[in-house]
Amino acid sequence: MPNIKTLAQREEKQVRFTPGHTLCAGCAEPMVVRTVLNAIPDPVVVANATGCLEVASSRYPGSAWNVPWIHVAFENAAAVIAGLEAAYKALKRAGKITRTIRFVAFAGDGGTYDIGLQALSGTLERGHDILYVCINNEAYMNTGVQRSSATPRCAAATTSPVGEEIPGKPQDRKDLTEIVVSHHIPYVAQASVSNLIDLANKVERSLQFTGPKFFNVLATCPLGWRTPRASAIDQAKLAVETRYWPLYEVVEGKYRITYKPKKPLPVEEWLKTQGRFRHLFRDEKGKERIAEFQAAVDRHWEELVKKEQCLSGVQEQG
Amino acid sequence: MRKVMTGHKAVAEAMRQIEPDVVAVYPITPQSEIAEYYAEYVHDGIVHTELVPVESEHSAMSACIGAAAAGGRVMTATSSQGLALMVEMVYIAAGLRLPIVMALANRALSAPINIHCDHSDAYLTRDAGAFMIFAESAQEAYDYTLIAQKIAEHPKVRLPGIVNLDGFTLTHTADVVEPLEDEAAKKFVGDYQPFSPMLDVDRPSTWGAFAMPDYYFELKRAQQAGMEEVPAVFLHTQEAFAKVAARGYRGFFEGYRLKDAERALVLMGSTAGTAKVAVDELRARGEKVGLLKIWLWRPFPYREVAQALAHVNKVAVMDRALSFGAMGALYNDVCAALVHEKNKPALVNYIYGLGGRDVSTDHILHVFQDLKEAQPAHTLRFVGLRE
Numbered sequence: 001m002p003n004i005k006t007l008a009q010r011e012e013k014q015v016r017f018t019p020g021h022t023l024c025a026g027c028a029e030p031m032v033v034r035t036v037l038n039a040i041p042d043p044v045v046v047a048n049a050t051g052c053l054e055v056a057s058s059r060y061p062g063s064a065w066n067v068p069w070i071h072v073a074f075e076n077a078a079a080v081i082a083g084l085e086a087a088y089k090a091l092k093r094a095g096k097i098t099r100t101i102r103f104v105a106f107a108g109d110g111g112t113y114d115i116g117l118q119a120l121s122g123t124l125e126r127g128h129d130i131l132y133v134c135i136n137n138e139a140y141m142n143t144g145v146q147r148s149s150a151t152p153r154c155a156a157a158t159t160s161p162v163g164e165e166i167p168g169k170p171q172d173r174k175d176l177t178e179i180v181v182s183h184h185i186p187y188v189a190q191a192s193v194s195n196l197i198d199l200a201n202k203v204e205r206s207l208q209f210t211g212p213k214f215f216n217v218l219a220t221c222p223l224g225w226r227t228p229r230a231s232a233i234d235q236a237k238l239a240v241e242t243r244y245w246p247l248y249e250v251v252e253g254k255y256r257i258t259y260k261p262k263k264p265l266p267v268e269e270w271l272k273t274q275g276r277f278r279h280l281f282r283d284e285k286g287k288e289r290i291a292e293f294q295a296a297v298d299r300h301w302e303e304l305v306k307k308e309q310c311l312s313g314v315q316e317q318g
Numbered sequence: 319m320r321k322v323m324t325g326h327k328a329v330a331e332a333m334r335q336i337e338p339d340v341v342a343v344y345p346i347t348p349q350s351e352i353a354e355y356y357a358e359y360v361h362d363g364i365v366h367t368e369l370v371p372v373e374s375e376h377s378a379m380s381a382c383i384g385a386a387a388a389g390g391r392v393m394t395a396t397s398s399q400g401l402a403l404m405v406e407m408v409y410i411a412a413g414l415r416l417p418i419v420m421a422l423a424n425r426a427l428s429a430p431i432n433i434h435c436d437h438s439d440a441y442l443t444r445d446a447g448a449f450m451i452f453a454e455s456a457q458e459a460y461d462y463t464l465i466a467q468k469i470a471e472h473p474k475v476r477l478p479g480i481v482n483l484d485g486f487t488l489t490h491t492a493d494v495v496e497p498l499e500d501e502a503a504k505k506f507v508g509d510y511q512p513f514s515p516m517l518d519v520d521r522p523s524t525w526g527a528f529a530m531p532d533y534y535f536e537l538k539r540a541q542q543a544g545m546e547e548v549p550a551v552f553l554h555t556q557e558a559f560a561k562v563a564a565r566g567y568r569g570f571f572e573g574y575r576l577k578d579a580e581r582a583l584v585l586m587g588s589t590a591g592t593a594k595v596a597v598d599e600l601r602a603r604g605e606k607v608g609l610l611k612i613w614l615w616r617p618f619p620y621r622e623v624a625q626a627l628a629h630v631n632k633v634a635v636m637d638r639a640l641s642f643g644a645m646g647a648l649y650n651d652v653c654a655a656l657v658h659e660k661n662k663p664a665l666v667n668y669i670y671g672l673g674g675r676d677v678s679t680d681h682i683l684h685v686f687q688d689l690k691e692a693q694p695a696h697t698l699r700f701v702g703l704r705e
Contacts, residue, residue, distance in 0.1 A: 089368050091339055
């Protein structure tokens with residue numbers, strides 16, 4: 001399993017996603033992309049949904065990709081990667097390809113939680129041997145910070161603004177990771193850009209399974225979250241330390257929380273550093289909302305812990 | 319060997335002989351049988367194809383795009399609403415220059431929902447960038463599936479192609495078809511040489527880059543250049559096909575008793591069979607009538623259509639779909655084809671057969687009769703409609 005040194009060595013050995021792209025200063029996405037791709041020893045082929053990553057990395061006639069890469073549209077990265085994998089299987093069967101190639105799809109939360117959910121579900125159900133990585137920055141950042149179904153309750157977005165009547169997003173986010181778990185695929189994980197070794201470990205571990213492997217990776221967007229440019233790692237770390245974004249994996253149906261904060265911070269610590277939640281800190285009403293937010297975080301964490309207890313491989317062996 | 323089979327079976331047989339690496343397909347009436355036949359081939363181990371039984375037509379074409387970019391030979395099939403859901407991806411397949419061939423079992427678009435034939439689904443993709451062929455019979459559907467695959471994969475073309483066959487009229491009706499022997503069909507289609515396949519991991523290629531105003535225009539012009547290669551490749555491929563098949567096709571359309579015709583029809587699809595019977599009947603009465611049946615609709619053969627119709631006095635252009643707010647699309651094509659001709663026929667536009675409305679020989683005879691009196695004007699005339 002990698003440590004920080006091996007991660008750095010991998011970077012030196014091969015650059016699959018090269019510098020020169022136009023992602024914002026402080027964007028978390030390149031770290032996720034490089035960590036995932038570097039954790040795969042085999043040749044990779046990448047499909048990318050429309051979004052920041054695609055736009056910033058493929059302006060014709062340039063390309064930041066040093067691996068075969070395709071962008072088709074917003075809602076279909078899962079279907080495109082399925083087609084690539086299907087062609088690979090057929091050509092392998094016909095003896096035209098002998099090497100092992102891995103297939104990776106990258107999409108944002110909009111392209112995964114919302115518009116791409118159907119294509120994702122189909123690809124998971126059909127059991128394609130692929131890795132699907134949702135780089136989750138919790139809104140439609142490429143088009144100007146519109147709310148998605150991954151946007152947390154209360155967050156301000158340009159289509160869920162803080163108005164006189166409705167302060168931010170009124171709805172809870174969707175628990176996509178659990179939706180994916182319900183597809184009974186071999187490997188599902190939640191990870192964060194703040195814990196790159198954990199992410200690399202998860203990708204490596206997943207490779208032993210044939211079939212779909214899914215990763216929901218929290219990736220700070222300083223622009224959309226309204227945090228300082230240099231804060232991406234700290235912000236994501238607070239999300240993990242407050243248990244807002246648990247790091248866990250579900251391996252063949254068995255739950256394992258891969259990091260348990262020893263002294264979990266109140267979620268307020270994460271909220272207060274982000275401009276998109278600033279309105280929660282203005283009045284008594286805001287305090288109530290923060291308390292509700294904390295209660296939801298606690299409830300979800302407890303549910304997850306129970307799932308780990310009930311559905312862990314360790315207990316089964318014991 | 320001559321066999322009795324439906325249009326769907328004929329297309330499925332052509333697909334079996336082409337044996338694509340990937341078939342991604344989603345069921346819809348009337349197309350579903352193609353998916354079912356092909357699934358049987360796959361499940362019986364007759365073909366090496368990877369079947370991707372997708373969850374929608376949108377994903378069908380998306381998976382086809384991925385598989386084609388990977389370097390595979392790829393086919394699909396759909397109808398009506400399926401094509402409407404898929405159409406975003408048809409544009410992208412064309413923009414990425416991917417030779418994906420699709421059978422389109424023509425069916426009316428909703429609303430009202432209707433499972434029967436017209437060409438509104440085909441008209442929906444008219445401008446998508448796929449070349450489009452219309453079949454009159456199950457035999458033509460078979461033949462043109464093989465021909466389309468070869469055109470699509472031609473290095474100068476590299477574009478998706480759509481082979482249209484009228485829903486139910488052709489797809490579900492048993493007819494005599496003479497397929498090629500497997501070996502002859504495979505030899506005719508030949509091996510596929512993909513361009514810069516993604517599975518060539520040692521030579522990484524970027525597909526689907528985004529282009530700003532500084533490049534978009536040039537890239538679309540290059541795509542048009544690919545489309546402009548289709549006519550020559552189409553004729554060349556017809557010739558090659560004539561060498562291996564007992565029948566030959568020559569040209570972008572079939573002229574039936576057209577050379578000395580004073581009145582003529584222009585149409586596409588299975589109605590040509592009915593029209594031929596009507597033409598024969600009128601010819602037997604001494605009336606000089608004829609038919610121009612389009613095979614290649616996109617790219618449209620303007621010059622050749624103009625030449626073939628220049629001597630005709632009056633032409634009825636028959637569209638099996640409405641283009642709301644405009645004249646029929648085929649009518650507009652024929653108008654444009656003739657606009658620069660010195661001597662040109664008068665044109666009348668007839669809309670017929672929407673939502674599977676039956677078109678009999680009597681209807682066609684009526685059109686020829688009506689054409690005698692009809693004043694050329696940009697006014698739609700409807701065939702077999704209760705008003």
